[in-house]
Amino acid sequence: MTKEISIIDLASVIRSKNAGPFELTFDIIFKDKETYGKVKKTKIITKELIAKLYHVPIEKVLYFVEFDPANAIKATIVRPVDSGSIGETDVYGAQQHAPLLDIKIPFEE
Amino acid sequence: MKEIRVLSPVGMLGYGFPAESFQKGLEKTPHVIAADAGSTDAGPHKLGAGVGIVSKEATKKDLTLMLTAGCENKIPVIIGSAGGSGAEVHLNWTSEIVKEIAKEKNLHFKMALIHAEVEKDYLKKKLAQGKIKPLGPVPELTSKDIEEATRIVAVMGTHSHIKALEMGAEVIIAGRSNDPAMFAALPIKEGYDPGLALHMGKILECGAMASTPGTTSDCMMGYLREDYFIVEPPNAMRKCIPSTVAAHTLYEKSSPLHIIGPEGVVDVTGCKFEQYSERAVKVSGSKLRKSETINIKLEGASKVAYRTICIAGLRDPIMIKQIDECEKYVRDTVPTYFSNISPEDYSLIFHIYGKNGVMGELEPRKEITSHELCLILEVVAKDQELANTICAFARSTLMHYSYKGRIATAGNLAFPYAPSDIPTGAVYKFNIHHLIEVDDPDELFSIEIVEL
DSSP states (O other), rough: OOEEEEGGGEEEEEEEEETTTEEEEEEEEEHHHHHHHHHHHHHHHHHHHHHHHOOOOOGGGGEEEEEEGGTTTEEEOOOOOOOOTTTOOOTTTTOOOOOHHHHHHEEEE | OOOOEEOOOOOSTSSSOOOOHHHHHHHTOOOOOEOOOOSSOOOHHHHTTTTOOOOOHHHHHHHHHHHHHHHHHHHOOEESSSGGGGGHHHHHHHHHHHHHHHHTTTTOEEEEOOBBBHHHHHHHHHHTTTTTTEEOOOOOOOHHHHHEEEEEEEEOOOHHHHHHHTTTOEEEEEBBBBHHHHHHHHHHTTOOOOOHHHHHHHTTTTTGGGGOOOOSSSEEEEOOOOOEEEEEEETOOOBBHHHHHHHHHHTSSSSSSEEEEEEEEEOOOEEEEEEEEEEEEEEOOEEEEESSSSEEEEEEEEEEEEEEEEEEEOOOOHHHHHHHHHHHHHHHHHHHEEEEEOGGEEEEEEETTTTTTTTGGGGOOOOOOOSSSEEEEEEESSSSHHHHHHHHHHHHHHHHHOTOOOOOTOOOOOSSSSSSEEEEEEEHHHHEEEEEEEEOOTTTTOOEEEEE
């Protein structure tokens, strides 16, 4: 049976932050190697998903990397406005992670 | 066993750290005490306006502990990105604080000031030679950008810190520096592996943030050996575990696999993070791939506008339901009334907390579920007077707008402050974020020795 599990129950860290003034980076770090491996296998979290969640064309997702030593998936996008410029809503970029919290992962039981 | 020990008291000079943790760190007999004092994180304003992000009092408090311990124990003290952005004004500000402390505590030492602000004429020449290229998603640099920047700094690597140590500096106050540089300089000078030294510096630069419970306001110790390093917080209430250290390796970087700096690229693809003892983590496998040319990052900020804001609360459910329509009314009314002013001279921005204040257009939730909203009415304009004028008019227009079904006819906004409108001064933007190729980093960073 397949069950959908919220990413909040699978990850220990889900965060956003500036990577310099022109890029916004997202880290999802899973609770353990096993969980990370299972999530990776579902291929739910992809470059395409990040583009969709943040309403940016795929070429604005500059990096998408699965980093095994940290049990982490990381993606970096071009910032909607450069940090602190006119139109800014979040200078540090530290509160842009919320759309990631809605990700659901289908797990075989 | 060969080992070099680095003590990072705090993630940002002026954030404060427990004296007890620092003492415990000192008991481990560090070879160097280093701290980062700046970042681009807080936006372009610090660099543009030439101000800091922490108070003088807090900086002095942290520096006093570090300098006293450094002098007593003959340990070099290195501060990088002085004053928040590491330009001349920031370097002077920090150096005056150091001098004050030295006088008050009767401390004597050789201080190196490393300058990082860049001359505009030099940059224009380099630009003409094709030696400057964009770093990340930014346009090509123009000489107009150079001209418009209020300040431009170059971001130094370990090269200049090492040079200052070789000149006999006991205290180094450096302008804008790559975050790991202050921590990696002495280890690299002493012949330790630069890849490991820089990776360790990357972990140490945020203080105890790579531990759990993590914070920037506490100390972290790094122990670099021949082919690995160990990190451990001196405060027994915190511990490093592989996931916190690995997580910090990713922190604030575009790609987790590479830590990019003036020395080249530290490749952490093959890194191993292991629990070494109860509160310590061992890291191995980081490798520096030296770049063939010396590329140094440039940061510049220019003034683009002036800002006035008005903060107001909304509690009327009839109005909250029509907030978009209310915004539209104000947006239509302002240019009609000020038909003599070009709409290009100002912009009106609505930050509506409770709707999409944090994420703006990116907010996936469209419905408002809150019983109250906070509105920050922001006006940016070509001068302060115009920003004040537009903000006052927009505020009074919204205050008394008779939206559909209105029954609270006394006024639509709850102001927490009088005056309701707050001029916040100049607005800056990062207009330079580029790489410059140099033959020798000394072209950009000069060292001045001061005997105290």
